Structure formats: C-alpha cells, structure tokens
Amino acid sequence: MKAVVIRNGTDRQYVTVADLPVPIPTGRDDVLIRVLSVGLDGTDREIVRDRYGVLPEGAEQMVIGHELLGVIEQAGPESGLTRGELATALVRRPCGDAACAACRHGQQDYCQSGAYTERGIRGADGFLSEYVVEQARYVVPIPAVCAPYGVLVEPQSIVEKVCSQIAIVQQRVKWEPRTALITGSGPLGILTALTCRTMGLDTHVWSRSGDDSVNASLIRRCGAFYHEAKDDGGTALPDTQPPGAEDRHFTSGLQQFAESQDIRPDIIWECSGHTPLAFESIQLLNPNGVLAILGVTSGSRRLHIPCDLLNQEMVLKNKCIIGSVNASRADFVTGIRRLQEMERDFPGLLDSMMTDRLAMAQVPELDFSSVAVKAVVDLAGSARQAYKAGDEPI
Numbered sequence: 001m002k003a004v005v006i007r008n009g010t011d012r013q014y015v016t017v018a019d020l021p022v023p024i025p026t027g028r029d030d031v032l033i034r035v036l037s038v039g040l041d042g043t044d045r046e047i048v049r050d051r052y053g054v055l056p057e058g059a060e061q062m063v064i065g066h067e068l069l070g071v072i073e074q075a076g077p078e079s080g081l082t083r084g085e086l087a088t089a090l091v092r093r094p095c096g097d098a099a100c101a102a103c104r105h106g107q108q109d110y111c112q113s114g115a116y117t118e119r120g121i122r123g124a125d126g127f128l129s130e131y132v133v134e135q136a137r138y139v140v141p142i143p144a145v146c147a148p149y150g151v152l153v154e155p156q157s158i159v160e161k162v163c164s165q166i167a168i169v170q171q172r173v174k175w176e177p178r179t180a181l182i183t184g185s186g187p188l189g190i191l192t193a194l195t196c197r198t199m200g201l202d203t204h205v206w207s208r209s210g211d212d213s214v215n216a217s218l219i220r221r222c223g224a225f226y227h228e229a230k231d232d233g234g235t236a237l238p239d240t241q242p243p244g245a246e247d248r249h250f251t252s253g254l255q256q257f258a259e260s261q262d263i264r265p266d267i268i269w270e271c272s273g274h275t276p277l278a279f280e281s282i283q284l285l286n287p288n289g290v291l292a293i294l295g296v297t298s299g300s301r302r303l304h305i306p307c308d309l310l311n312q313e314m315v316l317k318n319k320c321i322i323g324s325v326n327a328s329r330a331d332f333v334t335g336i337r338r339l340q341e342m343e344r345d346f347p348g349l350l351d352s353m354m355t356d357r358l359a360m361a362q363v364p365e366l367d368f369s370s371v372a373v374k375a376v377v378d379l380a381g382s383a384r385q386a387y388k389a390g391d392e393p394i
C-alpha cells in the first residue's frame with residue numbers, strides 16, 4: 001500500500017511516498033481501517049520542516065498524519081465496532097512509566113513522564129497510508145452523516161479538551177461568559193470561533209490574515225468579528241533567536257486594539273503560536289477569566305515582560321491560564337456532536353474550510369505556506385465521493 005513517510009536523509013529528514021505492506025490486525029480487538037482522508041495541520045508542517053517529528057525507535061522512516069477519517073474494513077470480534085462504520089482514532093498512546101498516574105488511568109493526554117508516543121508525530125506510524133490497524137480502545141466511531149467533515153474531528157477534539165477544562169475550572173464561581181477573543185485564524189482559530197458561536201458568545205478573532213482572506217470570510221460567516229492585526233513592528237519577532245540576541249519588549253498591538261474596540265474577553269484562546277500574544281492577553285482578560293493556550297511553536301524567542309503587573313492581574317482578578325495539548329476519547333465524542341451543531345447552524349462552512357484537497361502524491365511537494373486554510377489529503381480519489389452513507393466497504 002502507499003503511505004507518506006518522513007525518512008532520515010543524509011543531512012535532513014525528507015518526505016516521500018513509500019510502498020509498505022498492508023498492516024494485519026492480530027488482536028481480537030484490533031480493527032483494520034481503510035483510510036479515506038487525512039488532514040494536515042501545523043504540527044505536520046513542523047514535522048515536514050524537520051523540526052518536530054520523532055521516528056519510532058530504530059526505524060528509518062515514519063508514516064505521518066494524525067487527523068484520520070476512515071472506514072472500518074475488518075473489526076475483531078472483541079472490538080465492539082462494526083465493518084462499514086466511519087471512524088477516527090486518538091493520536092496519543094500512553095507511556096509505560098509506572099510512575100505516570102495519568103497514563104496508568106488512560107489520561108495520556110496529560111502524560112506526566114513525557115515518554116508518550118503520538119501516531120504520526122512522535123515514535124509511532126501515523127495514518128497517512130491506505131490502511132491502518134488500530135486497537136478498538138483508540139478508535140472512535142463517527143456517524144455516517146458526518147462523512148463530509150469527519151476529518152475535522154481530531155482538530156475539534158483539541159478545542160473540546162479546552163472547553164471541558166474551562167467548565168471544570170469555572171465551577172469555582174458563578175460565571176456568565178459573554179465575550180471570547182481568539183488570536184490566530186488558522187484551522188484551530190476557525191474551529192474555535194465556530195465553537196464559541198455555537199455557545200452563543202460574542203466572538204472576536206484577531207489575526208494577521210488579511211481582511212479579505214478566506215479565513216476572515218469563514219470567520220464572518222459564523223457571525224464572529226474578524227479583526228486584521230496591523231503590523232506595528234512589534235509582531236515581527238523572528239521564530240528563533242540566537243542566545244545572546246537582545247530580548248524584545250512585547251508590543252504586538254493586541255492590547256491597543258482590544259482597548260480601542262472596547263473588547264473585554266471572558267475567555268481568550270491563543271491559537272496562533274505567536275507566543276508574545278499569550279502574555280499580552282493576560283491584561284485583557286476580564287476578572288475571573290480564562291486564557292487558554294493551544295498554539296505552539298518550536299521557536300526560541302525571548303521577551304521582557306512586565307511581571308509585577310501580570311502578577312497583579314492574575315492574583316487580584318482570579319485569572320486562570322490553561323495550557324492544553326492533545327485530547328481524550330470524551331473530547332473526540334463531544335467534538336463529533338459539536339461539528340454536527342456547526343453544520344446545522346452554518347451549513348457548508350466546515351467544507352469550505354478545507355480549502356486544499358490533495359492526493360497523496362502531492363504531499364512531498366506541498367508548500368504549506370501556500371495552503372489557504374486547511375489541507376486535506378484524500379485517498380481513493382475524494383473521501384467525499386468514496387463514501388456515501390450506507391456504502392458497503394469493498
């Protein structure tokens with residue numbers, strides 16, 4: 001079968017299409033999944049840029065891809081799953097460290113040892129291949145009606161994990177959030193905006209994409225406000241800063257913008273990976289508010305920060321910062337429900353978000369910076385054509 005892999009080259013990793021044997025289910029709870037589509041995100045971009053992926057121990061290559069939509073072709077007798085069902089799969093697998101209480105209890109998205117593996121990212125083959133074998137405990141069935149947007153379940157699970165944490169933390173107070181501010185308008189920022197709109201929040205997205213970009217129009221279509229971040233010179237921090245380089249003062253313009261528009265968020269979602277924004281956001285939050293940091297960067301920037309001021313903001317106004325990565329099965333399940341709500345409230349919007357539909361053979365040449373919003377790789381032609389509700393698997 002065909003698969004997209006990263007390999008160790010002589011001086012750097014590279015991406016190529018490889019021929020691999022079709023994996024064979026062995027356990028009684030294993031399932032064989034025929035892959036329909038795989039979404040690509042910022043993590044894949046980082047892997048392809050040679051900054052992030054970790055090959056399985058002793059392996060010379062790793063199949064990439066962690067946003068799966070597939071159809072179950074064979075279901076082991078103890079899998080509890082059915083042939084013909086659509087499905088996705090969790091990304092992270094627990095570490096084997098007996099001291100890691102989180103992994104021991106199936107909460108590998110909170111792994112404490114750091115020795116977890118992630119399919120397609122860190123130490124385990126991913127899903128961008130024609131077939132995948134997975135244990136039922138990591139497989140999440142998806143209703144057939146979600147076929148057109150089921151490939152977004154994994155990225156949505158990332159948003160859901162934050163929602164569930166906010167709900168837990170805010171049990172501390174009677175809280176009626178009204179306003180959300182999202183920094184970043186990539187796929188995660190857009191899914192977050194949609195999520196906030198399904199929750200009825202006044203939603204503002206602040207990002208560097210142009211006012212006339214596809215991202216901006218998708219955001220407006222769900223009733224959120226889009227604000228283009230004007231470059232004031234402060235945002236142009238390079239991704240990496242060599243040791244000894246001068247630290248910068250943070251001024252991204254976010255604060256001036258929010259004050260000028262009188263936006264007082266109860267929740268701020270940092271989805272851009274532009275790390276200075278997280279620190280600047282603290283001052284903008286309403287009392288008792290939550291700042292959630294989802295964006296990640298492998299850069300090495302440094303900033304001067306007004307730490308006394310931030311301390312006062314945090315302590316005297318009960319503010320909370322949540323960092324969040326990965327997601328649990330429960331988050332996948334709520335993600336499926338939420339995507340259905342989005343489709344009901346904003347029909348076709350999820351489909352329009354997947355701007356770049358590719359074939360596997362195009363992935364090695366893919367220039368991520370040319371992707372309008374989200375790239376999705378369709379196997380067997382297009383998943384949208386290949387699977388119709390009620391289809392019999394081949």
Ligand code: BGC
Pocket residue numbers: 041042043044066091092118121154155158325326327
């Ligand atoms: C994935 C997560 C993963 C994270 C860090 C994200 O792109 O969606 O599942 O935990 O990358 O590797």
Ligand code: ZN
Pocket residue numbers: 094095096097100102103104108110111112113114115116
């Ligand atoms: Zn662990």
